[in-house]
Every structure is written in C-alpha cells, then in structure tokens.
Amino acid sequence: MLRLTDAIYTDVVAHALDGLPNEACGLIAAAPGSSKVERLYRCGNAAASSRLYELDPLDHLKADRDAEARGLEIVGVYHSHTHTDAYPSPTDVAQAPDPNWHYLVVSLKEPEPVVRSYRIVEGTIEEEPLELDRK
Amino acid sequence: MPVDVRLPTVLRQHAGGQASVKANGGTVGEVFGDLLRQFPLLQGQLVTDDGGIHKFINVYRNDDDVRYLEKLDTKVSDDDVISILPAVAGG
Numbered sequence: 001m002l003r004l005t006d007a008i009y010t011d012v013v014a015h016a017l018d019g020l021p022n023e024a025c026g027l028i029a030a031a032p033g034s035s036k037v038e039r040l041y042r043c044g045n046a047a048a049s050s051r052l053y054e055l056d057p058l059d060h061l062k063a064d065r066d067a068e069a070r071g072l073e074i075v076g077v078y079h080s081h082t083h084t085d086a087y088p089s090p091t092d093v094a095q096a097p098d099p100n101w102h103y104l105v106v107s108l109k110e111p112e113p114v115v116r117s118y119r120i121v122e123g124t125i126e127e128e129p130l131e132l133d134r135k
Numbered sequence: 136m137p138v139d140v141r142l143p144t145v146l147r148q149h150a151g152g153q154a155s156v157k158a159n160g161g162t163v164g165e166v167f168g169d170l171l172r173q174f175p176l177l178q179g180q181l182v183t184d185d186g187g188i189h190k191f192i193n194v195y196r197n198d199d200d201v202r203y204l205e206k207l208d209t210k211v212s213d214d215d216v217i218s219i220l221p222a223v224a225g226g
Binding site for chain 1: 143220222225226
C-alpha cells in the first residue's frame, strides 16, 4: 500500500502533464518504514523521450541527499506513460532498480490521467492499493 | 586515508547492511577494488567483466557524475565522498 496526500498526488499528475510530449519522472520519499509519501522530487528525464525515461543522475543525487537530511528515504519512482496504460512496461520491469521501491505510473493515454502503484520484485509485477490522504 | 563510500539500499545487503563504508584508493577504480576485497558479495554489482562501470549504477565523486569525469580513473582524495545510486530508467 502507498499513501499519497492530495498535494503530492496532484503534483505527480501535474508533472506528468508538464513533461509532455516526453515522459516525466521523479522520486518519492517517506520516513523509514512508512508507506506515506512525505515528499516528491521532480527529476529531469535525461532520455528526453516520449517512450523512455532515464532519471537525471544529478537530480537523483540531490533528491537522495535532501531526503536524508530530512530523515526520509527514497522509497520509489514515478514516471508517465504518454500513450499507454498505467501498467509497468517490459522495460520498466527489466530496469526496476530496487525490490523495496514503489513504482508509480501515470497514464496520460485517456483525457483523465490514471495513477497506479506497483511493486516489482524479481520480474514480477504486483499492483498495490493507492490511498489518498485527504488531510 | 580511506574515503567514505555511500551505498544505495539495494547494495547494503552485500556490505553487512551498512549505508556508508570506508575504502582506500587513489581512483574510483581502486576504491571499488578495495570495496570488492572487503565485501566480495559486491562482485558483479559495480563493474562489468570488461572493466567498465556497471550500467545499473551511477557513481559520483562529491557532486559530479564520474561518467563525465574520468570514469573509473577519476582521482579520489581524502575528503572526497563517493556515492553510488541505482540508475533509474524505464519505458
């Protein structure tokens, strides 16, 4: 399960839209052991592509340091699919860097963006509940 | 003098669970060599068989990605911090 505040959920979707025509990507951080996302880090897409993303390595380093300074840890990554469903692609699965991470995918295929969250462990995709915290 | 090497969560299990370890070397490649001597389970996680940085990680000397410096030949001195993070990509 992954919990997002309304503000963070909105920011994920806004970044996905801002990134068009390319895929957008970024990182999410939570307190150690928590499933509640406290912070979102927009990162550059070094691939600058509508089909692929590569998290800008320096943006990743800055996000990692900032999260640590706040007592948080990076717990996952989000990225957009500009023309396909909110489901991890074979490339997403092949390159999933950490089995403990949450993988958020934002689909912009339909007029209304769709956000879903997954765990990817040893090549197996499992969707997890995404809970919106209205507070 | 050893330098600090910061490990990503996925690699900590191969280094006794530590987030930060110390290793000796005058270049990133030598530091990696020392890391592999200390933590043999990291074998195959840092460098490829042909001696390059593994494509699944990014390596930084302080604030710089070493791919844009001299890769494994990037010089390292006492006050430097080497950070390793997963390369995050997909489609």
